[in-house]
Amino acid sequence: MRRVLVTRAREDAERTAEELRRRGFAPLIAPVLEIAATGAPIPTETFDAVLATSARAIQFVEGLAALRAPFFVVGGKTAQALSARGAQVEASAPDVAALTLLLGARFAAPARFLYLAGHDRKDDLESFLRARGHAATVVETYEARAVAALGEEARAALAAGEVEAALHYSARSASIFLALADAAGGPATLRARVTHFALSEDVARVLRAAGCANVRVAAAPDQASLLAALEAQ
Incomplete structure (x- = not known):
């Protein structure tokens, strides 16, 4: 079962995680923002x-x-x-x-x-x-507000190379996630092997500029399109 990192604020991430489970994915909630x-x-x-x-x-x-x-x-x-x-x-x-x-x-x-x-x-x-x-x-x-650090489960999964995909909903949250992952000693596989799914081209530009090799952009800026891109991968 593919493990997918969800970086949204927790309340939104919980709803996304439910949908991911319904589609056969294993979500890992890692909020980078607090509302x-x-x-x-x-x-x-x-x-x-x-x-x-x-x-x-x-x-x-x-x-x-x-x-x-x-x-x-x-x-x-x-x-x-x-x-x-x-x-x-x-x-x-x-x-x-x-x-x-x-x-x-x-x-x-x-x-x-x-x-x-x-x-x-x-x-x-x-x-x-x-x-x-x-x-x-x-x-x-x-x-x-940006969180101080990624959660322990997310850090461990990234370090072990268990994350196959990550969902990004805004340019700001994508930038914060990459900075937090680097601060936690995130491995090179984060940018080289993890497939990053961006809600829009604005989000994708941040990921590409940071050296992420595998970036996919949703056909439309909504979650249904983002998850469709994930399923098509």
Whole structure:
């Protein structure tokens, strides 16, 4: 049974591990990030809409239903989480690019947005809002902190050459994983023999730049495509 390293934050990694077992793989959870609430307060002023690009961004927010503005979000999971907490979800888009198209069509005139986000994020949505003359209040509701070291089981498996594949979901987490593996005295096989599966080309570039010889990129930036690439290997 192929042993697959999962580097996601623990809560997400547990769900991925279940899916890997269902597909006949042996998952090894090795989180390189810890998710923590920032405790940032939510403004009480009036907004035309609230934006969220991940379910994680609303996980630590209290009083979501009290925000009277409609929510425009990315992902069905984010929409479901909001609806379950009594928030008004106006629309859900599959990705940020689709969300910007939706907002462009819905808000022709400058508007005021509240954007619930993580500390580490791409600037695509904020750049779009600025370019269109919108006012955006960004509240960073959570941050993903790098762990101090890889878990003992992961270190032992890497040292013994038992890991055949590793799943990487972001450029940052891939970079952190490689640094932690090096700090733990990771063997050369980590880069030469382990097959690294990247969620996107951005993630793959980090792996290749670090000398990983076997890098595969998911056909689309979602877990289903990432696991499909793993199964096809």
